[in-house]
Amino acid sequence: MSGSGLAGMSLLMRMMEEPFFDDKQILVVDKAPKQQNDRTWCFWEREQGLFEPIVHHQWQLLDFFSKDFCTTLQIDPYCYKMIRGIDFYQTVQRKAITKSNVHFHYEEVKSIGNENGKAVLTLPSGKISADYIFNSILFHEPKIAAHEYMLLQHFKGWVIETSTPVFDSGKATFMDFRVSQEEGTTFMYVLPVAANKALVEYTLFTEKLLPQEKYEEALVQYLSQYLGIDSFTIEHEEFGIIPMTNHTFPSVDGRVIYIGIAGGQAKGSSGYAFQFIQKRTEAIVNSLKNNHSLHTDRSFGVKKFRLYDSVLLHVLHYKKLNGDKIFADIFRKNPPQRVLRFLDNETSLWDDLHIMNSVPTSIFLKAAIQEIFR
Numbered sequence: 001m002s003g004s005g006l007a008g009m010s011l012l013m014r015m016m017e018e019p020f021f022d023d024k025q026i027l028v029v030d031k032a033p034k035q036q037n038d039r040t041w042c043f044w045e046r047e048q049g050l051f052e053p054i055v056h057h058q059w060q061l062l063d064f065f066s067k068d069f070c071t072t073l074q075i076d077p078y079c080y081k082m083i084r085g086i087d088f089y090q091t092v093q094r095k096a097i098t099k100s101n102v103h104f105h106y107e108e109v110k111s112i113g114n115e116n117g118k119a120v121l122t123l124p125s126g127k128i129s130a131d132y133i134f135n136s137i138l139f140h141e142p143k144i145a146a147h148e149y150m151l152l153q154h155f156k157g158w159v160i161e162t163s164t165p166v167f168d169s170g171k172a173t174f175m176d177f178r179v180s181q182e183e184g185t186t187f188m189y190v191l192p193v194a195a196n197k198a199l200v201e202y203t204l205f206t207e208k209l210l211p212q213e214k215y216e217e218a219l220v221q222y223l224s225q226y227l228g229i230d231s232f233t234i235e236h237e238e239f240g241i242i243p244m245t246n247h248t249f250p251s252v253d254g255r256v257i258y259i260g261i262a263g264g265q266a267k268g269s270s271g272y273a274f275q276f277i278q279k280r281t282e283a284i285v286n287s288l289k290n291n292h293s294l295h296t297d298r299s300f301g302v303k304k305f306r307l308y309d310s311v312l313l314h315v316l317h318y319k320k321l322n323g324d325k326i327f328a329d330i331f332r333k334n335p336p337q338r339v340l341r342f343l344d345n346e347t348s349l350w351d352d353l354h355i356m357n358s359v360p361t362s363i364f365l366k367a368a369i370q371e372i373f374r
């Protein structure tokens with residue numbers, strides 16, 4: 001396993017759950033052990049997933065705000081779930097201690113490749129070969145071709161604590177677009193875990209990052225203007241960048257299998273990756289057990305959703321419509337369950353038609369035709 005972040009550790013956890021892998025030697029390589037709470041994952045789910053025991057908080061009511069449309073989404077049977085990075089890493093590490101066939105090694109990976117029918121990982125201290133390498137390291141930024149788009153989803157979040165109870169921990173703010181849209185598609189989200197504690201995050205879909213102080217100014221202003229919070233302590237802070245792109249990432253190269261962001265598992269039009277990584281790692285485990293191909297699904301369904309992602313990225317890239325208007329239209333005209341299914345790449349063509357009918361046809365149809373004939 002090359003990389004022990006979300007994808008590497010999810011795959012490891014799934015392998016450790018299966019007796020099939022008990023007699024296989026598994027080496028996990030990362031530049032450093034995971035000891036920090038470096039990120040918080042949110043995702044929606046209908047059933048209980050593999051990581052249910054470490055779900056930190058969950059909500060079935062989600063507020064959506066934009067300048068001209070606001071609503072509370074009741075997402076039942078879905079739950080919007082939060083997992084803290086540190087809980088995730090520690091859970092997988094604790095399980096790994098009980099497995100004599102799982103080993104960790106901490107060193108910077110220089111490169112990976114194939115030699116004489118084996119996968120080979122190159123470290124400063126030497127080379128390691130294996131039957132397979134599952135790689136989640138993005139060695140360099142993807143080279144974006146002329147027909148591809150690349151936006152950055154960048155965000156800064158604070159877990160804040162207030163001295164008085166101000167939050168309703170039964171309801172989260174999924175997206176609040178009432179903030180300035182001057183930089184491009186920009187929203188806040190608020191995830192209360194107690195009456196006096198919440199993760200508040202400022203998120204943008206744009207081409208360039210902002211100076212750090214701009215994220216902080218926006219957070220302070222939002223807390224004051226929309227939540228009436230002028231006094232708080234910051235318990236934790238996180239900053240992240242997720243590529244939003246229709247670039248084709250590698251899937252399998254000989255005995256090297258790409259997973260996670262490096263394998264293109266962040267959805268191009270939303271940046272959500274947690275559930276896509278779970279689906280991919282589950283599929284890999286099943287393929288290994290049943291001796292099936294490790295390639296990613298290339299069915300019509302997958303191509304269909306790639307096209308939708310490209311169309312949305314096209315519209316955002318050429319600034320034909322801002323994201324606040326698009327999401328407002330979609331949430332105004334569809335039940336939230338359909339929107340969540342759509343964002344999960346799980347809708348039928350009938351559902352898709354409803355979503356397409358919600359947004360301005362003149363803009364989206366033109367963009368779709370251009371993307372199809374590229």
Ligand SMILES: Cc1cc2nc3c(=O)[nH]c(=O)nc-3n(C[C@H](O)[C@H](O)[C@H](O)COP(=O)(O)OP(=O)(O)OC[C@H]3O[C@@H](n4cnc5c(N)ncnc54)[C@H](O)[C@@H]3O)c2cc1C
Pocket residue numbers: 002003004005006007008029030031032038039040041042043107108109110136137138238239240241242259260261262266271272273274275
């Ligand atoms: C702050 C943050 C919050 C996010 N929140 C959400 C969310 O709420 N919902 C959601 O769906 N997605 C979210 N994402 C997107 C996505 O789920 C995460 O980026 C996720 O961690 C991706 O998993 P990964 O395994 O591909 O990469 P990572 O988790 O980043 O793992 C890559 C690993 O490779 C290691 N590594 C890198 N280079 C080397 C090297 N040369 N040698 C050795 N090791 C190396 C790193 O140390 C790291 O451990 C978030 C991303 C960030 C950054």
